[in-house]
Amino acid sequence: MAQKEGRLARLKALLEEFYVSPYRGAIARARREEDDLFMLFVFSELMGVPNPAAYYTLELQPLLLERFHDWHRRQGLEHSPLDGFRCC
Template sequence: MGFKDQLSRALAFYDEVLRLPHRGEIKRELRDENDIFYLLSFSEMLGLPNPVSYYTLELYPEMVEEFHEWHLRMGMEKSPLDGIRCC
């Protein structure tokens, strides 16, 4: 094993040690960001005007698969949208 390999392994270990305590925080931030994105994307169906609905229209088929998990996380027992039945 050469010096470069040992150095790269040491740097990777150091990086992992620094990230470890913040992993939960990073996951929470990503989940919150995802929740806000879903709220903005489906806001028009909930009765709120959405200024970017034209740009998010082609994302709906991808997002419908995860919609069930999102509305449960938001505290809604059943789907609030008539067009999307997931429960």
């Protein structure tokens, strides 16, 4: 019984790997693009872009500050675009 379960687990792992690995990079990049757009949305008000959902996104800013530096570098901005927040 245990041997059977072990074989099934191995099959599942093999199928999982077969499904995931060719597109791991493409999906990670797509997910990052979505995240980047979300970051822009959250920090838009601070950069002077009116944000109708600012009341809600303001709460998220402290949670996303850790990712801020990587994000602005990815957007091609050498230094932080926010006067009040100098991460580098």
